[in-house]
Amino acid sequence: MEFDWNQQQRDFRSTVRAFIAANLPDNWEAVAHGPGSSAQTTFSKTFCGALADAGLLVPHWPERWGGRDADPWSAFILAEEMWAAGEPRGGQYMNVNWIGPTFMRFGTEQQQERFIPPMARGETLWCQGFSEPESGSDLASLRTRAEKTESGYCVNGQKIWTSYAGHADTCFLLCRTAPGKGGISILLIPMDTKGITVRQIPSIIGEGDIHEVFFDDVEVPDTALLGEEGQAWEIVRTALSLERVGIPRFALASRMLHRAVGVLKKEGRFARSAIEQSAKAHAACEVARMYSYNIIDQRCHGQPPGPEASAARIATVNAERQVAEFVVEHLPDALAGGDAMLMAHHQRAIVAGIASGAAEIQLNLIATELLQLPREPR
Amino acid sequence: MDFTLNEDQLALASAIERIATEFATVPTDFHGFTLDGAALEQELESGQYFDIAAIPEMGPVAAATVVERLARLPCTTEVALSMLVRPQIDIELPRPFALVENGRPGRFVASAATVIVIYGESIGIAHPSPDEVEAVESLYAYPMGKLTGSPAIKPLSSSDAETVRTWLRIACAAEMAGLLQAAIDAAVEHLSVRKQFGRPLGTFQALRHRMAECAVLAGGVRLLALKAAWSGDSGEAALAALHAQDSATRVVYDVHQMMGAMGMTLEMPVHLWTYRAKALLAELGGKGAQAEGVAKHTFNAA
Ligand SMILES: Cc1cc2nc3c(=O)[nH]c(=O)nc-3n(C[C@H](O)[C@H](O)[C@H](O)COP(=O)(O)OP(=O)(O)OC[C@H]3O[C@@H](n4cnc5c(N)ncnc54)[C@H](O)[C@@H]3O)c2cc1C
Numbered sequence: 001m002e003f004d005w006n007q008q009q010r011d012f013r014s015t016v017r018a019f020i021a022a023n024l025p026d027n028w029e030a031v032a033h034g035p036g037s038s039a040q041t042t043f044s045k046t047f048c049g050a051l052a053d054a055g056l057l058v059p060h061w062p063e064r065w066g067g068r069d070a071d072p073w074s075a076f077i078l079a080e081e082m083w084a085a086g087e088p089r090g091g092q093y094m095n096v097n098w099i100g101p102t103f104m105r106f107g108t109e110q111q112q113e114r115f116i117p118p119m120a121r122g123e124t125l126w127c128q129g130f131s132e133p134e135s136g137s138d139l140a141s142l143r144t145r146a147e148k149t150e151s152g153y154c155v156n157g158q159k160i161w162t163s164y165a166g167h168a169d170t171c172f173l174l175c176r177t178a179p180g181k182g183g184i185s186i187l188l189i190p191m192d193t194k195g196i197t198v199r200q201i202p203s204i205i206g207e208g209d210i211h212e213v214f215f216d217d218v219e220v221p222d223t224a225l226l227g228e229e230g231q232a233w234e235i236v237r238t239a240l241s242l243e244r245v246g247i248p249r250f251a252l253a254s255r256m257l258h259r260a261v262g263v264l265k266k267e268g269r270f271a272r273s274a275i276e277q278s279a280k281a282h283a284a285c286e287v288a289r290m291y292s293y294n295i296i297d298q299r300c301h302g303q304p305p306g307p308e309a310s311a312a313r314i315a316t317v318n319a320e321r322q323v324a325e326f327v328v329e330h331l332p333d334a335l336a337g338g339d340a341m342l343m344a345h346h347q348r349a350i351v352a353g354i355a356s357g358a359a360e361i362q363l364n365l366i367a368t369e370l371l372q373l374p375r376e377p378r
Numbered sequence: 379m380d381f382t383l384n385e386d387q388l389a390l391a392s393a394i395e396r397i398a399t400e401f402a403t404v405p406t407d408f409h410g411f412t413l414d415g416a417a418l419e420q421e422l423e424s425g426q427y428f429d430i431a432a433i434p435e436m437g438p439v440a441a442a443t444v445v446e447r448l449a450r451l452p453c454t455t456e457v458a459l460s461m462l463v464r465p466q467i468d469i470e471l472p473r474p475f476a477l478v479e480n481g482r483p484g485r486f487v488a489s490a491a492t493v494i495v496i497y498g499e500s501i502g503i504a505h506p507s508p509d510e511v512e513a514v515e516s517l518y519a520y521p522m523g524k525l526t527g528s529p530a531i532k533p534l535s536s537s538d539a540e541t542v543r544t545w546l547r548i549a550c551a552a553e554m555a556g557l558l559q560a561a562i563d564a565a566v567e568h569l570s571v572r573k574q575f576g577r578p579l580g581t582f583q584a585l586r587h588r589m590a591e592c593a594v595l596a597g598g599v600r601l602l603a604l605k606a607a608w609s610g611d612s613g614e615a616a617l618a619a620l621h622a623q624d625s626a627t628r629v630v631y632d633v634h635q636m637m638g639a640m641g642m643t644l645e646m647p648v649h650l651w652t653y654r655a656k657a658l659l660a661e662l663g664g665k666g667a668q669a670e671g672v673a674k675h676t677f678n679a680a
Contacts (some may be wrong), residue, residue, distance in 0.1 A: 273666025332660035
């Protein structure tokens, strides 16, 4: 066992930090309202391009695709620093974490050539069309259907909660080609295809994040299909296991906790109950950090993803929750114009237990797969 | 002991229920963070409801039931301090009321005619002019504002300050009881109609138990708030406020978690209650300060 970073990892983190410090604009805190906002998306295009030029966008990808075969730690250290800085990569973090790697594994050569290089250059934004109005936690019940045509598919249906849809170039769409779990397929569809309509959903978490996407007789060619017809469930399981620990939310939560405590100390408000609660919140952040590191370590040792990823996710939800609650209770004025970054964090922390799969579903997975408890009757 | 309302209180309850029904729905085109209750306020003014605590047959406990009921409405207007705190200071003081703690932003401050100013251990009363206050953008579902000028502050004697602190706590608990109940009602409705895996979400025990616990907490907040309003006892007030603020943290989390992504939208207005509860749960020093109040008044702690 070894709980310290090696020199190379330390150097890498300093490089990333230095890059962030040199490349974020002075007004960044006012811009950083979450990866989906217009300002942040626009900025992410420049930022990701510069990251790519510096060799920091996809270090963990194979050389063939613009990376340098770095181990999963590099990707995670990178993700920690980015998320803690308010995610200047915007929605492009998804490309780096799971969309690119999924294409490397399941894409045709033509799809790889078409989609991967723009990701590696930091030029393109994707959205994830999974959830539907009637299919949230029960994703397998989705109804958006793709009917076979002579040269491809015709898509009809509706997606909802789609992050970044307003700015995305392409959609990673789950749709039904046959009944049942084995009847779900993936289509890769440019968002400017005729028949696609996007509507932003006004929300409490800030501008630009969640959308409805309507598909009305959207015609796509056969080459839009990723993998085989009906292979979506298998592909998405792999993809989501990468995504589940893909966002180091604890890193921003921890930074915001320190920031809030800093204000309280400076103003002489760091009283007994605040001390106790901040310490607990700090523990929650560190637990999440250790659980997440454990998953990355498993990845480095070539172990397949297991239910521990769900445990890491729950620990992260808990960290977000405790920090958000600490700030509301002890520095409430921060959320009334006091601090733009704390406000943005608070606004978004609430989604930790919902976006990319609700916490309760993860708890069920932990009970079934980790504890081996008998399943609830259906 | 008698938990039933007397005849006058019953009449009041049904009058308030009539008003509440008028304001029960959110306009379909509303997508905001705060739903302004100016029309409700006008109706309460014209019916002289803000003064009911001073009517002997009613008393503060009746006022507390009104505060609780009106907090369950999606729209918000300054009710609690006017109905519960103002009569304890001077019922002739102009409303709306607001509270400013150590110079920080507070609810309704930008429109307040009377501001209770807490600075350290002292409490005073101020009447800022419109150019001495300013609205503040916030994440709370109340109109928030702050004092920008320095209006004259009339300090309260320490015994008056103690009374005001007590009634601020009662007002907080009574309002919180309504907010939590309304948030729970919204979640219960959602869990009853929303289906996943072929069954209503409300059939999953993992959710049923948590919601049931939330309901017990909210009911407890209401009971402690009413008892404190009846007695005016400072220990009971601290206890009610403690239970209110402590329960709110949990209820707000569980309600949002169970609403799923739907709870993030401004179209499904559960935030009108939860993001009000968030503002209330930090007031008066938060639950740490209430716990100290309980320890002092109930357990004679130093
Ligand atoms: C900010 C944000 C961004 C998002 N971005 C995207 C995106 O880009 N693309 C996309 O496809 N989706 C996206 N989503 C949707 C997200 O994946 C869903 O919200 C999530 O899967 C939960 O579904 P739901 O919201 O419909 O909740 P529901 O499934 O309706 O669940 C509501 C509640 O019921 C609980 N529940 C459900 N089933 C069970 C059960 N069997 N046992 C116990 N409890 C249960 C849940 O845990 C939750 O507490 C996003 C969501 C948010 C909030």
